[in-house]
Amino acid sequence: MEGVYGNDFGTDQQPDPDRAAPDEAAFAALLAGEGRVEPRDDMPEAYRKTLIRQIAQHAHSEIIGMQPEGNWISRAPSLRRKAILMAKVQDEAGHGLYLYAAAETLGVDRADLVDQLHSGRQKYSSIFNYPTLTWADVGAIGWLVDGAAITNQVPLCRCSYGPYARAMVRVCKEESFHQRQGFEILYTLSHGTPEQKAMAQDAVNRYWWPSLMMFGPPDDDSPNSARSMAWGIKRFSNDDLRQRFVDMTVPQSEALGLGLPDPEIRWNDERGHYDYGEIDFTELFEVIKGNGPCNAERMAHKRRAYDEGAWVRTAAEAYAAKRARATESVA
Amino acid sequence: MDTALFEYTGGLADDALVSAQRMGWWISRAPELEEDVALANIGLDQLGQARNLLTYAGEIEGEGRSEDDLAYLRDERYFRNVKLVERPMTDFGVAMARLLTFATYQLHLYRTLATGDLGERDETLAAIAAKAVKEVAYHVDHATHWVLRLGDGTEESHTRMQSALDAEWPYLEELFGPLDPVLTGRVADRSALRDAVLSDVRRVVTEATLSVPEVPPALGGGRDGLHTEHLGYLLAEMQHLHRSHPGAKW
Numbered sequence: 001m002e003g004v005y006g007n008d009f010g011t012d013q014q015p016d017p018d019r020a021a022p023d024e025a026a027f028a029a030l031l032a033g034e035g036r037v038e039p040r041d042d043m044p045e046a047y048r049k050t051l052i053r054q055i056a057q058h059a060h061s062e063i064i065g066m067q068p069e070g071n072w073i074s075r076a077p078s079l080r081r082k083a084i085l086m087a088k089v090q091d092e093a094g095h096g097l098y099l100y101a102a103a104e105t106l107g108v109d110r111a112d113l114v115d116q117l118h119s120g121r122q123k124y125s126s127i128f129n130y131p132t133l134t135w136a137d138v139g140a141i142g143w144l145v146d147g148a149a150i151t152n153q154v155p156l157c158r159c160s161y162g163p164y165a166r167a168m169v170r171v172c173k174e175e176s177f178h179q180r181q182g183f184e185i186l187y188t189l190s191h192g193t194p195e196q197k198a199m200a201q202d203a204v205n206r207y208w209w210p211s212l213m214m215f216g217p218p219d220d221d222s223p224n225s226a227r228s229m230a231w232g233i234k235r236f237s238n239d240d241l242r243q244r245f246v247d248m249t250v251p252q253s254e255a256l257g258l259g260l261p262d263p264e265i266r267w268n269d270e271r272g273h274y275d276y277g278e279i280d281f282t283e284l285f286e287v288i289k290g291n292g293p294c295n296a297e298r299m300a301h302k303r304r305a306y307d308e309g310a311w312v313r314t315a316a317e318a319y320a321a322k323r324a325r326a327t328e329s330v331a
Numbered sequence: 332m333d334t335a336l337f338e339y340t341g342g343l344a345d346d347a348l349v350s351a352q353r354m355g356w357w358i359s360r361a362p363e364l365e366e367d368v369a370l371a372n373i374g375l376d377q378l379g380q381a382r383n384l385l386t387y388a389g390e391i392e393g394e395g396r397s398e399d400d401l402a403y404l405r406d407e408r409y410f411r412n413v414k415l416v417e418r419p420m421t422d423f424g425v426a427m428a429r430l431l432t433f434a435t436y437q438l439h440l441y442r443t444l445a446t447g448d449l450g451e452r453d454e455t456l457a458a459i460a461a462k463a464v465k466e467v468a469y470h471v472d473h474a475t476h477w478v479l480r481l482g483d484g485t486e487e488s489h490t491r492m493q494s495a496l497d498a499e500w501p502y503l504e505e506l507f508g509p510l511d512p513v514l515t516g517r518v519a520d521r522s523a524l525r526d527a528v529l530s531d532v533r534r535v536v537t538e539a540t541l542s543v544p545e546v547p548p549a550l551g552g553g554r555d556g557l558h559t560e561h562l563g564y565l566l567a568e569m570q571h572l573h574r575s576h577p578g579a580k581w
Contacts, residue, residue: 063359063364066358066359066367067359070358070359073355073356073358074352074355074356074568074569075568075569075571075572076572077403077572077573077576077579077581078399078403078573078581079348079378079381079382079385079398079399079402080382080581081581082355082378083375083378083379083382086355086358086371086374086375086378087371087375089358089359089371090358090367090368090371090372090375093358093359093364093367093368093371094368096364097364097365097368100364135572135581188580188581192579192580192581193576193578193579195576195579196576196579301359301360304360305359305360305361305362308360308362308422308423309361309362309363309366309423310362311485311487311488311491312362312363312423312424312481312488313362313363314484314485314487314488315480315481315484315485315487315488316480316484317484318484318485318488319479319480319481319483319484320480322483
């Protein structure tokens with residue numbers, strides 16, 4: 001089961017008996033000293049598998065996330081917006097690329113990970129199973145979805161696994177730009193015509209609760225979080241990250257002049273945080289089970305593109321093999 | 332208004348814009364992830380050229396029309412692009428055949444505009460072209476590599492690449508239309524680019540073990556706003572949101 005990309009809620013972390021047992025004490029000492037684990041280092045098998053799944057899910061989320069936003073490239077309402085959106089979706093593809101590369105440092109193959117996505121054995125963030133119905137949804141995804149992703153990913157820049165942490169530094173810089181562009185789209189709409197403002201409010205209404213669910217289940221229902229925190233993969237609990245996101249977003253919604261669809265949001269002086277209403281997680285679980293609005297479409301689109309490109313990839317391999325043979329026969 | 336220069340610049344702009352619109356379709360649909368990135372990059376370059384050219388066309392016209400006014404508020408009869416770029420890209424082979432031919436044409440065109448032998452060069456077009464030359468040189472390189480791989484890859488890819496070339500080839504002739512005599516010495520004469528462009532493309536086609544198609548040219552007319560039926564749908568999709576909110580800012 002998956003939540004925000006860059007988070008892990010999985011359960012299939014059975015150790016692989018064929019791998020040599022690492023020096024647990026040395027590994028614990030490395031983590032205790034806030035040291036970075038690098039690809040050649042010994043690491044517990046469960047740590048390796050957890051990271052593979054988390055990084056792969058993160059990569060898959062970037063790739064599937066290209067679809068809802070790509071949905072508006074052809075219809076972007078100005079050429080400037082079209083250019084920004086194309087660049088943004090291109091960034092997501094780039095993030096996917098270097099996250100797959102980070103996963104490969106753990107001894108897996110990108111093709112296998114993609115295969116696991118296609119067969120449904122690995123997941124992507126549920127948020128991308130919601131449709132982008134209007135142009136304002138592009139703004140809402142940038143502001144809320146990328147905002148939630150950043151909240152989760154900034155701590156990952158200090159993740160114990162070096163290649164993932166370093167990939168996150170670059171991803172976060174670009175995501176921060178994406179979030180600002182989403183905010184700016186919504187700001188322009190909310191200060192535009194009444195129809196534009198209504199479009200913006202509708203998008204925020206639809207994306208608010210799914211964005212909060214991106215952080216995953218509440219802490220007392222998230223059995224793997226404690227271990228990921230002990231391993232230095234996860235730095236803050238789901239609920240802490242969710243609260244951080246709410247605290248960041250509420251003042252921004254006021255600056256936008258847009259409401260949030262939760263009457264219980266109010267500042268709590270005692271806690272020093274915003275209170276917010278109870279999240280109905282049944283919807284999240286339904287979407288995860290495959291019953292979201294776009295689960296089938298997203299996977300069909302991805303598989304179709306992959307299948308239709310098969311002849312191209314085969315040709316590229318055949319051509320490379322011919323070139324290699326030609327070089328050999330010359331040498 | 333300098334009508335001839337407006338029409339000429341509009342043709343360059345619309346070629347780039349319509350091409351970018353088609354290229355954007357590929358993002359999330361490419362055969363591999365690296366290619367999603369590359370095609371997005373190429374589409375972005377073309378869109379950037381279109382924006383500069385449309386802005387300049389608006390200045391030439393002198394009626395205060397912006398890039399968006401020209402892109403979103405003209406009907407298909409007022410678009411000046413060639414038919415080559417407006418037709419759907421039915422598979423990746425078509426996309427690469429199209430890109431090879433179109434980018435090779437753009438490379439010669441922009442080079443001439445920027446540094447060719449022109450007595451009274453249009454300096455704005457020269458500046459736009461000078462930036463675009465570097466971009467389209469990469470597009471040519473990218474398409475060349477793919478045409479070689481697909482032409483000389485597998486039997487299937489060879490057949491598909493050849494079909495793609497055969498389908499695109501009739502539309503090349505329209506790229507080399509005559510120059511309005513009043514523009515002589517100010518801009519590139521596209522009819523004079525034919526031999527150099529076709530010679531470059533033929534060289535790649537031959538190296539890719541493909542045959543240079545021997546097909547009669549398709550009917551032109553794009554530069555006069557006489558398009559295929561495909562352009563109307565492309566523009567309907569591109570323009571609908573902008574037109575649904577007259578006067579709105581985005």
